[in-house]
Every structure is written in C-alpha cells, then in structure tokens.
Amino acid sequence: MIEIEGVTKIFGVGAEAFTALDDVSVTIDANEFFTLLGPSGCGKTTLLRVIAGFIDPTRGRVTLDGNNLLNQPPYARPVNTVFQSYALFPHMTVAQNIAFGLEMLGKPGSEVTSTVDEMLALVRMTEMADRKTSQISGGQQQRVALARALAPRPKVLLLDEPLSALDFKLRKDMQLELKRLQSETGITFIFVTHDQDEALTMSNRIAVMNEGRIRQIGGPRDIYDHPAERFVADFIGDTNFLDVELLKVEGEQAHIRLPSGSEVVARAAQGGGRTGGEVTVAIRPEHARMDEAEGALFQGALSNVVYVGTDTHYHIDLDSGGQFIVRQQNQPDQRHERQVGERVGVNFGAGIGQILKD
Amino acid sequence: MSKGGFDVRRQTGFTTVAVFCFVVLYLPIILLVLYSFNAGESIAIWEGFSWRWYVSAWENERVQAATVRSVVVALSASLIATSSAVLAALATTRTRPWRGQTLAFALINQPLMVPEIVTAVALLIFFALVKVWTGYTGLAYLIIAHSAFCLPFAYMPIRARLQGMDLSLEQAGADLYGTPFKVFRRITLPQLWPGILAGAMLAFVISLDDVVITEFVKSAGQDTLPTYMLGQLRRVITPEINAISSALLAISVMLVIGFFFLSRTPK
C-alpha cells in the first residue's frame, strides 16, 4: 500500500517558482492498477519521479507499506520505472538491459538468464535479444523498457505512458498482457496515460489530474458516469452540459428544473456542493434518448446527423439555446431516418444527469 | 550554393590570405620534415636522401634518456590529470549546483588563462623551497607540474561528453537497484570512455610538447625531449634535430587524429 500525503513540488524559486504538484494525497492499495490521467504538463511524470526518488517533494510524505520512502535513495526503493523516454542503456544489448536490475540485486546467473528469457518472450522480443538498443524501433524500445522494469519483480511498478509508441493492435495486446501480469504478480501498477480509453479499460481506479492537483479519484465507472466537476466531465469522453435550476437535494437525489420548465431527478454533486440555485448538469450523449418532440423533457431542432458506423450522433439546437448531442447505436433493420431540421425531443431517466460541483 | 548570398570564397583576397596562411603554417614544417632525410650535415643544403639522422638520433644516448623521461612524465601526468579531470567533471555536471562551482571551474581552467611563464616562475620558486625542505630532487616535480597544466585539456572533452549524456540513463540505473558506484562503473564509465581517452591523449600531447614550465622546473640532468632540443640549438645544428622533431610530429599527429575520432559524437 502506497500512501501519498500532501505532496507538493515547487520547481524554482521566487518569480520563477512553478507548482508542479499541489497538495496531492492518495492511497494506492497493494495489487491495484492505479492510473494517473490528465493533460500534458499536469504533473503526472513529476508524481512518478517523487515516488521513484528522483525528485524530492517540497512538502509531503510518501510511504510504502508503512515505511517512509522519502528518506531512501532510489536504488533502495522496491520500485521500478518504465521511463517516458525509455532510458535504455545504449552500450548494452536488449538482453543485457533486461538483466541489469537482476544483476544489481545479486541474483544468481541461472535465475538472471531464465527471467530474462521469460521477459523477452513476454514482450515478444526474443529474436532481438542480442541487438543493441539503437538497432530496434521505437515500439520495440518501449517493450524492452517495460521488460527491464518488470524483470526484478518490484513491489510497485511505475509506468509512464508505456504503450504510447505502439500500433493499435500491439497496444491492445500489451494492454491485456499488462493487466494479466498485474493480477498474476500482485505488483502494484501506477500507470500514466493521456489516453482515456486505455485508462477506462485497464484501471481499478483512476485519478484525474489537472494543473498539479488531483481533481477526482474513482473507479472507471464513477469517473465516467459521475464526474465531479466540469474539467473531469470534459476531459473524459463527450459530455453535454446544461445549466439548470437546483430545486432541492435529498441524499443522492437532486431535483432540478430544466430551462424548458420540465422537472427531473439528477444525481447530486459529489461530496456536497450547492443545495439550490443555478448549477450545471452533465449528461453523456449515449445516456440520453432522442424522441418525438411532443412530451419530451426538452426540445430542439436537429442540426446535424453524423453516421460513425456503430453509432449515429444527432446534434440538436435546443430551443433554450446551446447544443445537445445524442448518440444512438445503429440497428441493422433501422428504417426511420431522421432529417436535418426536424423537430425532436430529448429524454433521460431519473439519476442519469450528474450535477457538477462547479 | 545560393546565388548572390554571402560566400566568403568570393570575397576579394580571401583565397590569397588563406593560401598565405597555409604556406606560412605548413611550408616550414614540410621543409623540416624534408631535411630530416638529408644525407648531408646541413639543415639548408640538400645532399640526397638518407635515414642517417634518424639512426643517429636513435643511437644518441642523451636523446634516448630524454625520450624515456618525456614519455614517463607525459604518461604519468596524463594519467593523473585525466583521473582528476574525471572527478572534477563529475563534480561539475552530476551534482546539484553548489556554492563555489564557478570558482572551481575557473580554478580547473587556470592554466589556460595564467601566462605559462608566470606559472613556470611560481613553480620554480615553490619547488625550490620544497626541495630544500625535503631533499627530494626526482621527477615527481615535473610530473606534478605537468599534471596541473594538462588538467584543463583532459577536463574539457570529458565534461563535454558528460554533458551530452542522458541523465535519465543514470537514473534508470539507480531505479534498477544500482548503487552510485555501480551505476558509475556500469553505466556512466562505459559511455564516458571515448571522452576519457580523448582527454588523456590531449593531455599526453600537451605534456610531451611542453618547454617553458619544464625548463624552469627540471633539476639538473632531467632534460625532456623538447628541452634537450632547445639545448642543442645553442650548439651546432644538424638534421638530427629535424629527425627528432619529425618523430614528435608524427606521434602528435597520430594522437590528434585519435582524439578527433574519439571526440566525435557517436553515430
């Protein structure tokens, strides 16, 4: 179990001071697949470097199974990193790179050889074992970096966008492989990615970061279905935002009035939030239904119909102003084609809309 | 080549100046090498080809002694200077910025800035005192002096190499349980070797070639090759001097070529 408490990192001093991590606190369980998701420059790599020991935080504590990590040098921490820049040793072969950590741990030669072979097979690099790292492609380098960090079986594996250079097919395969490995070995994975689909499919929990802060932590479903604030809703997936009036809050249930005058029950903001007045509600395009205008929660005119294979996206100009997108799965026997300009209505069920904190 | 753009080759007189410089630089050297093969006694009148001056230099016991001394001093000095330079380069590139880093940098490079003659006189006086205190008059003084002025030449290529190296490789080494010493030996050093060899070669050439400091610091009977040659100039000059110079030139050129290949960035 890794406990990160109030970690703050300020680079530089005075006018040039830049806060890369701002009071980050999170507890990551043993054998968890934990993902840090956020836009470029939000501090993901910085947080990994604090855990690995290459950066001392300005403030805060990091413990692993109750032991303070911050007073241990990087080589004493049972933590391995897959570097964003790979950082493979250019004067060694692929196999020597993978063997390095095991040799440093003083493992016997036979064990080193067998583990290296196992790792090579895992990342499908067996034929390239004797190549220099400058003689393999970017994606192959990335796989070697992964194998090298996995080989010593650390307690915690830090992965800084480890699949970013792979093609779609290999990436999907490696995602499954990583997931399998993680559940088999019991290693805690802290995984950094830009890619929301990757985060949603692989993680036990996700921390969404922005500007050095964790904005929301939760399982993939929590994050996707119940974003806490606008940034999270916007960063992950497509979302419709509606400005509504909050009538009353009863536990998880929030009664709201839409601009059209209809009233509906939405999910209350995470961790409190306002109890009345103007709020924003977020609704995923696939969670809403397009219906006849008559009797719907709100109405508008169809401004665009985009066919994307599995789905069709309906763009609707709302009577109350603004746009709303509904995504519907296509059926093979679908007869009725909607026409641009047609008047349509939108419905969504009770508890579907999520009130945002901000 | 773009038309009408500035092209130094088209500037009036450029070619003339360039050719003149090359002639002034290389013609004397070519003549020197040429006359080392002169069969006659003169360094100005050509009397046919012969190896006789090389043979005579080879058989000259004073030349032999001076050569051995030069090589011993140059090897020891380049070894000491290069080892210190490695440590100095690590301290100036692989640590957090520390107080006095700029000062240390200036001190390391001091021999490049202080006039050599000043250093020579200072060392002469200082070593004279030490000789009185200790009674020791061996080669160590020369080796220490040479180590000192060779240091910046060894330091430069090593530092350049270290600065060009990816810091994240050493971090990866530490991440994979390498203690600082093991990381240095297994990761930093193998990549630093070209820089170290280049620095050592440069230091060797610089030491081999030194006259001023050596002349001031050496005790009686401690001639190196250059100071021996300087001494000979006061007597009758024979092409033997040319032969020795040509041999030195050949060694230096080879080392400089080696330096060039080593200090090229890989790939």
Ligand SMILES: Nc1ncnc2c1ncn2[C@@H]1O[C@H](COP(=O)(O)OP(=O)(O)OP(=O)(O)O)[C@@H](O)[C@H]1O
């Ligand atoms: N050594 C440093 N000195 C000053 N600022 C730094 C330093 N390292 C990182 N930063 C800044 O801290 C912020 C966070 O950097 P970090 O590398 O953690 O981003 P990231 O989330 O990993 O981004 P990416 O997805 O692009 O890799 C960035 O704005 C970066 O410019």
Ligand SMILES: [Mg+2]
């Ligand atoms: Mg990063």
